[in-house]
Amino acid sequence: xxxxxxxxxxxxxxxxxxxxxxxxxxxxxxxxxxxxxxxxxxxxxxxxxxxxxxxxxxxxxxxxxxxxxxxxxxxxxxxxxxxxxxxxxxxxxxxxxxxxxxxxxxxxxxxxxxxxxxxxxxxxxxxxxxxxxxxxxxxxxxxxxxxxxxxxxxxxxxxxxxxxxxxxxxxxxxxxxxxxxxxxxxxxxxx
Numbered sequence: 001x002x003x004x005x006x007x008x009x010x011x012x013x014x015x016x017x018x019x020x021x022x023x024x025x026x027x028x029x030x031x032x033x034x035x036x037x038x039x040x041x042x043x044x045x046x047x048x049x050x051x052x053x054x055x056x057x058x059x060x061x062x063x064x065x066x067x068x069x070x071x072x073x074x075x076x077x078x079x080x081x082x083x084x085x086x087x088x089x090x091x092x093x094x095x096x097x098x099x100x101x102x103x104x105x106x107x108x109x110x111x112x113x114x115x116x117x118x119x120x121x122x123x124x125x126x127x128x129x130x131x132x133x134x135x136x137x138x139x140x141x142x143x144x145x146x147x148x149x150x151x152x153x154x155x156x157x158x159x160x161x162x163x164x165x166x167x168x169x170x171x172x173x174x175x176x177x178x179x180x181x182x183x184x185x186x187x188x189x190x191x
Contacts, residue, residue: 001133010141013106017142026148028166031098034142035083038102044087060088072097074104076111092169099139107134137179143168144176153177153186 015025021037023029035042045051045059061069071089075082083101085094104111109131144166152162163173177183 001130002137006134007137007141010138011146013138014141014145015147018145025145026151028148029142030167031095031102031143035098035102038105039081040102040105041080041082042098043082043084045084046087048084060086072101074101074111081105090169092163092167092172095143095167096139096169096172099142100135103135103138103142104131106138107131109135140172140176140179144173146180146182149177149180149182153182 014029017034017037018025018027018029021029021033032042045056051059059070069088070086071093072083072085075084083098085097087094089097109128148166152159159173159177160170163170166173174183
């Protein structure tokens with residue numbers, strides 16, 4: 001799946017970036033602050049001048065009936081990079097979406113072209129499964145590095161409260177604990 005050493009690289013990158021930003025390895029990292037650090041602008045549809053109220057309503061429709069509701073899109077024009085987030089999603093979801101888009105840029109993944117159908121559905125021309133998995137893993141490390149997960153478990157913090165502290169969803173918290181094996185490490189008890 002991942003190249004050898006990729007997960008270790010992600011943890012190291014997350015720790016180094018925290019240190020560069022004046023944070024400890026287990027401190028929460030605001031993905032908006034990280035975007036600014038990387039020189040990437042972040043917008044929400046409401047921030048886009050000239051967008052009609054009808055277009056805004058369509059973009060932010062989150063009625064549960066739209067199965068492929070968009071999360072975020074990265075735009076690259078020359079050397080300028082901007083991420084547009086779907087502001088109808090929860091704060092935790094937006095943090096995950098932003099971290100995912102930043103991870104693509106950090107890894108140097110190629111951007112893909114996008115088209116909009118006559119029905120207003122955004123269509124991506126191509127999809128690279130490995131790049132998506134890399135972005136998922138790195139974004140998880142950026143938001144919840146192993147060091148933070150260990151501290152949460154050592155201190156026996158309530159997971160919902162810890163998720164709020166780190167600005168992520170409870171689902172992301174549980175996902176990272178499971179994917180890193182930290183939950184199993186603590187379930188096994190002292191060694």
